[in-house]
Amino acid sequence: MNRFLDLGDFPREQVKDLLGLAARLQQTPQPQALAGKVLGLLFLNPSLRTLASFQSAMMRLGGTAVVITPGQGTWQMETRSGAIMNGAAAEHVREAVPVLASYCDAIGIRMFAEHRNLASDLAETGFRMMADLCDKPLVNMESAMAHPCQALADWHTMDELRVPEKGKFVLSWANHPRALPLAVPSSTVHMAAMRGMEVVVLRPEGFALPEPIMEKARQAAKASGGSVRETENRAEALDGAHVLYAKEWGSPQHYGDDAADKRLREDLSDWCVKESWFRATDPGCHFMHCLPVRRNVAVADEVLDGPRSVVIREAFNRMVVQMAVLYRLLRG
Numbered sequence: 001m002n003r004f005l006d007l008g009d010f011p012r013e014q015v016k017d018l019l020g021l022a023a024r025l026q027q028t029p030q031p032q033a034l035a036g037k038v039l040g041l042l043f044l045n046p047s048l049r050t051l052a053s054f055q056s057a058m059m060r061l062g063g064t065a066v067v068i069t070p071g072q073g074t075w076q077m078e079t080r081s082g083a084i085m086n087g088a089a090a091e092h093v094r095e096a097v098p099v100l101a102s103y104c105d106a107i108g109i110r111m112f113a114e115h116r117n118l119a120s121d122l123a124e125t126g127f128r129m130m131a132d133l134c135d136k137p138l139v140n141m142e143s144a145m146a147h148p149c150q151a152l153a154d155w156h157t158m159d160e161l162r163v164p165e166k167g168k169f170v171l172s173w174a175n176h177p178r179a180l181p182l183a184v185p186s187s188t189v190h191m192a193a194m195r196g197m198e199v200v201v202l203r204p205e206g207f208a209l210p211e212p213i214m215e216k217a218r219q220a221a222k223a224s225g226g227s228v229r230e231t232e233n234r235a236e237a238l239d240g241a242h243v244l245y246a247k248e249w250g251s252p253q254h255y256g257d258d259a260a261d262k263r264l265r266e267d268l269s270d271w272c273v274k275e276s277w278f279r280a281t282d283p284g285c286h287f288m289h290c291l292p293v294r295r296n297v298a299v300a301d302e303v304l305d306g307p308r309s310v311v312i313r314e315a316f317n318r319m320v321v322q323m324a325v326l327y328r329l330l331r332g
């Protein structure tokens with residue numbers, strides 16, 4: 001394994017092998033496995049979990065991490081090809097990435113969607129350009145359309161909770177003041193389909209996930225024996241669900257048009273996950289969210305603080321599964 005960019009790049013068995021390694025490393029720590037190794041982390045967008053969990057994972061395996069956050073102690077960085085650099089950015093990623101890679105044994109990059117052109121973001125234009133600049137093992141720490149480390153951690157969390165592989169998984173749109181990226185919903189729906197689950201995407205009108213995202217998930221479901229469908233009917237979606245996974249995302253119909261997106265969500269404040277959503281369903285239905293989350297906008301306190309919520313476990317498992325990813329990238 002040389003790159004960890006998308007769960008879809010790996011057969012299901014290899015993902016399960018990574019999860020097995022993660023469980024073994026969790027049970028039997030290997031504090032010297034990556035001694036002398038250096039991981040470079042480039043964050044073009046903010047983070048709490050990804051930043052702290054990669055640093056912790058590397059240190060728990062005996063290695064070191066170097067963190068670069070442009071504009072905060074590091075030069076501001078330009079990412080656009082052909083830019084005339086007479087603005088705030090002093091350095092282009094064309095130099096910054098190979099320089100960082102030259103010091104390190106592996107690199108992680110976070111670069112969110114540009115959110116101007118859906119086709120360009122679906123094609124991962126920005127992240128591909130960055131990946132081409134890096135000649136070391138590379139991890140995607142969230143790109144325009146993928147957050148594979150989050151997806152792997154969420155799979156591991158469901159395994160820990162003994163959620164059946166054929167269980168019902170509901171990915172629900174949740175309210176947010178502004179349009180958020182499609183990376184987490186895209187990776188989540190694909191991950192649950194690849195795990196073999198009955199996947200239901202619950203979303204209001206105007207927020208259907210783009211067809212390429214749904215099609216990729218359907219293909220994964222076909223291979224694993226799962227299924228993928230979408231609905232606006234909350235009660236029907238949640239009936240018998242094992243997991244409700246909430247995520248905020250922008251309207252693909254108004255991609256890059258913040259004013260139109262905002263108008264569309266004006267009447268959607270009831271898409272804040274509340275305990276009453278679960279009444280008709282199995283009391284054991286788990287609540288998941290990748291975090292960060294806006295309390296009482298996307299999810300009510302009563303859910304986040306209640307017994308269904310496994311959000312802290314999901315965040316912890318980021319460190320657990322990333323130890324396995326780093327181990328495979330740096331030791332084989």
Ligand SMILES: CC(=O)N[C@@H](CCCN)C(=O)O
Nearest residue numbers: 142180181183184290291292
């Ligand atoms: C608030 C925000 O920008 N959320 C980002 C990051 C989520 C987890 N890394 C998103 O929705 O993609």
Ligand SMILES: NC(=O)OP(=O)(O)O
Nearest residue numbers: 047048049050290291
């Ligand atoms: N879930 C997640 O990736 O969180 P951060 O954006 O804080 O890294």
